[in-house]
Amino acid sequence: MTFQxxxxxxxxxxxxxxxxxxxxxxLLVKGLNYGIDFxxxxxxxxxxxxxxxxxxxxxxxxxxxKDRSLYFTADQxxxxxxxxxxxxxxxxxxxxxxxxxxxxxxxxxxxxxxxKRLAPFSDEALEVSNVGPTIGDELKKQGLQAAVxxxxxILLYLAYRFEFxxxxxxxxxxxxxxxxxxxxxxxxxxxxDVTVLAAILTLLGYSVNDSIVVLDRIRENRKxxxxxxxxxxxxxxxNQTLGRTLNxxxxxxxxxxxxxxxxxxxxxxxxxxxxxxxxxxxxxSIFIASPVLYEMTGDKIGRAK
Amino acid sequence: xxxxxxxxxxxxxxxxxxxLFYTLPSTKMWxxxxxxxxxxxxxxxxxxxxxxTAGSDGASALIKFQVDRMAEIFNLPKNPARPDDVLNNVxxxxxxAFVDMNVEARVFNPDYANGNVSLRVAGKTKExxxxxxGAANLYxxxxxxxxxxxxxxxxxxxxxxxxxxxxxxxxxLNSIQENDSIxxxxxxxxxIIRNRIDMFGIAEPSIKAxxxxxxxxxxxxxxxxxxxxxxxxxxxxxxxxxxKDQALTAAQLxxxxxxxxxxxxxxxxxxxxxxxxxxxxxxEVTGRDLKFAKVSFDEMGAPIVHLEFNAExxxxxxxxxxxxxxxxLAIVLDNKVHSAPVxxxxxxxxxxxxxxxxxxxxxxxxxxxxxAGALPASLIAxxxxxxxxxxxxxxxxxxxxxxxIGALLVLLFMAFFYKFCGFLADLAVxxxxxxxxxxxxxxxxxxxxxxxxxxILTLGFAxxxxxIIFERIKEEFRSGKTxxxxxxxxxxxAFSCIxxxxxxxxxxxxxxxIFxxxxxxxxxxxxxxxxxxNVFTxxxxxxxxxxxxxxxxxxxxxxx
Numbered sequence: 001m002t003f004q005x006x007x008x009x010x011x012x013x014x015x016x017x018x019x020x021x022x023x024x025x026x027l028l029v030k031g032l033n034y035g036i037d038f039x040x041x042x043x044x045x046x047x048x049x050x051x052x053x054x055x056x057x058x059x060x061x062x063x064x065x066k067d068r069s070l071y072f073t074a075d076q077x078x079x080x081x082x083x084x085x086x087x088x089x090x091x092x093x094x095x096x097x098x099x100x101x102x103x104x105x106x107x108x109x110x111x112x113x114x115x116k117r118l119a120p121f122s123d124e125a126l127e128v129s130n131v132g133p134t135i136g137d138e139l140k141k142q143g144l145q146a147a148v149x150x151x152x153x154i155l156l157y158l159a160y161r162f163e164f165x166x167x168x169x170x171x172x173x174x175x176x177x178x179x180x181x182x183x184x185x186x187x188x189x190x191x192x193d194v195t196v197l198a199a200i201l202t203l204l205g206y207s208v209n210d211s212i213v214v215l216d217r218i219r220e221n222r223k224x225x226x227x228x229x230x231x232x233x234x235x236x237x238x239n240q241t242l243g244r245t246l247n248x249x250x251x252x253x254x255x256x257x258x259x260x261x262x263x264x265x266x267x268x269x270x271x272x273x274x275x276x277x278x279x280x281x282x283x284x285s286i287f288i289a290s291p292v293l294y295e296m297t298g299d300k301i302g303r304a305k
Numbered sequence: 306x307x308x309x310x311x312x313x314x315x316x317x318x319x320x321x322x323x324x325l326f327y328t329l330p331s332t333k334m335w336x337x338x339x340x341x342x343x344x345x346x347x348x349x350x351x352x353x354x355x356x357x358t359a360g361s362d363g364a365s366a367l368i369k370f371q372v373d374r375m376a377e378i379f380n381l382p383k384n385p386a387r388p389d390d391v392l393n394n395v396x397x398x399x400x401x402a403f404v405d406m407n408v409e410a411r412v413f414n415p416d417y418a419n420g421n422v423s424l425r426v427a428g429k430t431k432e433x434x435x436x437x438x439g440a441a442n443l444y445x446x447x448x449x450x451x452x453x454x455x456x457x458x459x460x461x462x463x464x465x466x467x468x469x470x471x472x473x474x475x476x477x478l479n480s481i482q483e484n485d486s487i488x489x490x491x492x493x494x495x496x497i498i499r500n501r502i503d504m505f506g507i508a509e510p511s512i513k514a515x516x517x518x519x520x521x522x523x524x525x526x527x528x529x530x531x532x533x534x535x536x537x538x539x540x541x542x543x544x545x546x547x548x549k550d551q552a553l554t555a556a557q558l559x560x561x562x563x564x565x566x567x568x569x570x571x572x573x574x575x576x577x578x579x580x581x582x583x584x585x586x587x588x589e590v591t592g593r594d595l596k597f598a599k600v601s602f603d604e605m606g607a608p609i610v611h612l613e614f615n616a617e618x619x620x621x622x623x624x625x626x627x628x629x630x631x632x633x634l635a636i637v638l639d640n641k642v643h644s645a646p647v648x649x650x651x652x653x654x655x656x657x658x659x660x661x662x663x664x665x666x667x668x669x670x671x672x673x674x675x676x677a678g679a680l681p682a683s684l685i686a687x688x689x690x691x692x693x694x695x696x697x698x699x700x701x702x703x704x705x706x707x708x709x710i711g712a713l714l715v716l717l718f719m720a721f722f723y724k725f726c727g728f729l730a731d732l733a734v735x736x737x738x739x740x741x742x743x744x745x746x747x748x749x750x751x752x753x754x755x756x757x758x759x760x761i762l763t764l765g766f767a768x769x770x771x772x773i774i775f776e777r778i779k780e781e782f783r784s785g786k787t788x789x790x791x792x793x794x795x796x797x798x799a800f801s802c803i804x805x806x807x808x809x810x811x812x813x814x815x816x817x818x819i820f821x822x823x824x825x826x827x828x829x830x831x832x833x834x835x836x837x838x839n840v841f842t843x844x845x846x847x848x849x850x851x852x853x854x855x856x857x858x859x860x861x862x863x864x865x
Contacts, residue, residue: 124530124694129689131688132686132688146819150813194821205809205813213773251718252762252769253765255761255762258710261707263703270755270758
């Protein structure tokens with residue numbers, strides 16, 4: 001059984017372009033929900049002795065804000081109840097002070113001790129993070145640098161190992177994956193923190209990895225094929241590698257599902273991003289990378305390389 | 306052919322042994338068999354370390370610690386242990402063990418010179434206290450308390466799993482003395498913070514200067530983050546100023562002459578109102594003249610900080626106290642008046658005490674920061690992340706169950722889909738995981754929560770090379786080749802594909818490692834090791850197993 005991928009390529013180009021356009025619109029209009037790693041701010045992950053609620057916590061913060069004359073109001077805090085935490089476990093976020101000063105550290109310590117006094121914790125705080133505004137901006141810049149560097153590095157390696165058109169196909173598939181995953185993250189409002197960034201950078205590698213398997217096969221088949229059209233060579237190559245593409249994606253997804261469901265709250269964003277990316281990456285390696293190669297070369301088989 | 310196999314077998318066995326050697330000591334099984342410290346190390350702790358006696362009231366027990374030999378035996382590798390630091394740590398551990406069991410235990414009579422200290426346990430007899438301390442398994446906890454005395458290679462857990470503090474400070478350039486260079490101030494700050502932390506006794510601290518006048522401090526397994534933060538942030542500038550006037554508000558003070566005098570406050574406490582002082586601007590003696598500082602106790606059992614000045618400081622101190630008898634000398638810490646005792650007599654010998662207003666912990670903190678010296682500039686906290694040990698434990702548990710379930714799913718899938726060959730790939734995946742752990746321990750890499758995620762991701766990923774090869778073997782076999790020829794062709798043809806696809810992934814992983822910090826670096830580490838191990842297990846180990854199995858008669862049918 002062989003599938004005719006090349007014949008239907010415009011359908012998939014259309015689908016992908018639509019998804020990319022939606023993603024770009026989402027990124028422009030809705031944007032990313034940056035976590036404190038990037039925008040600065042504070043997170044208190046605590047477990048109270050008594051049951052609590054968002055409004056109770058907000059009331060407590062109103063009290064603290066009044067006592068301490070804080071730089072933010074109780075309406076600016078974000079309270080998230082942790083699933084399975086029996087209304088006792090909460091993640092509370094509040095914004096960063098407008099600038100980094102020596103006094104800020106004390107403010108955070110005061111807020112924590114006041115909150116503990118108003119509603120005792122069952123343990124020490126599970127997690128307390130304060131990120132000043134300076135660091136967040138730098139991290140954004142670094143993240144972007146890392147992503148650009150990855151893409152350039154991959155491009156150089158591919159250009160060295162494959163001919164230009166194949167490399168371009170893989171890179172277009174990669175950018176395609178990157179945009180759609182970012183769009184999906186924006187759509188579901190996933191908090192964009194450092195682990196999500198790491199997941200995205202990993203996806204860059206994964207996406208290309210997938211494309212390479214197909215491109216490598218095309219490279220090989222070109223040299224030995226008896227077919228007369230390049231489209232047929234590509235179709236044959238995709239079909240030959242289809243089992244591998246699907247099986248690897250399935251095993252990776254199996255591991256990711258386990259991580260998503262059992263891995264705990266700290267790793268959720270990371271697992272979600274990788275899961276989406278794994279699916280998109282598999283799709284693009286089949287339907288995007290090689291058809292793009294075809295569009296660029298035309299139907300000549302070109303056995304030169 | 307035969308000799309080629311035996312080389313491979315030796316290599317594979319060597320890698321297996323290496324992985325086991327470095328992985329096993331990190332397992333629970335190992336702990337159960339040998340304890341967290343080895344029997345030899347346990348014997349090295351002198352038996353006379355603890356001495357139990359009944360308290361005079363009959364209802365309390367006294368535990369006497371003899372710690373000087375500890376310092377001798379457990380000589381810290383990097384910083385020569387000061388006996389009193391070891392003493393503080395041992396006693397602290399014992400005290401905490403009691404507090405954990407809701408038994409009140411008070412430390413008194415620390416004798417730093419001879420390394421003796423007593424712990425009074427209220428409401429327990431001698432035998433009960435002994436049993437309790439035995440149950441607390443003090444011996445196994447001691448190594449943690451006395452920092453990394455036993456460099457046993459175990460897996461290093463990241464701050465997010467072990468719990469701990471990750472702090473980034475910026476040296477406040479405005480607070481640097483005019484004649485001081487910035488780089489010098491930063492490197493001295495690092496040195497001083499390191500001293501403070503070493504004296505406090507935290508295992509495996511990492512204190513590093515970074516770009517932009519920053520200092521990053523990572524302290525794993527800290528139970529008392531607030532206290533440690535105080536320890537780091539306090540500038541600890543100790544100065545003695547002569548008092549000119551004092552009042553309840555700044556406005557009530559006599560007018561000051563700004564060149565020669567300053568106004569400082571003594572913060573209020575629940576029992577005492579805040580006070581304002583007019584002081585002579587130039588300090589008489591400062592912390593720079595200090596030789597040593599330690600905690601001791603007054604007749605009432607309240608903690609005090611005992612100061613010892615160097616020769617120059619002692620001379621200055623004698624001079625100023627001699628010429629100002631009856632006047633007040635203010636003890637100023639970080640620009641706040643701590644106290645302002647009246648000078649009773651000329652103090653010679655260079656000894657002084659700071660009394661009152663302390664808890665034991667505050668006194669210990671103060672002694673440490675004074676001993677370590679004052680920071681050349683104040684610190685601005687840019688980032689602070691504190692993960693409690695509970696969350697770390699829960700993360701490990703969650704990661705563990707996700708890993709087990711994920712692994713099982715992948716292993717079952719492979720065995721189901723590729724039959725016998727799939728089973729071999731499963732063995733390779735397990736081997737792969739073992740290698741990751743082994744290499745991680747060997748290179749002292751850190752396992753973080755994203756690292757565990759990377760490990761689980763690798764499980765799914767690790768079969769990739771095998772899948773590529775197996776699919777290729779299937780194809781070759783279908784095209785009519787013999788089993789052996791198919792296997793060889795499958796491996797040969799898949800090779801370039803496996804290398805290319807892994808190199809690009811490794812590239813992004815390397816970039817992650819360079820740009821990321823802490824947890825992310827842990828992820829890049831496990832994933833990177835996993836990818837390389839993957840190539841090894843898939844190309845060398847599985848090939849070897851297939852070659853050995855499909856030889857002779859069995860080479861007729863292929864279970865794939």
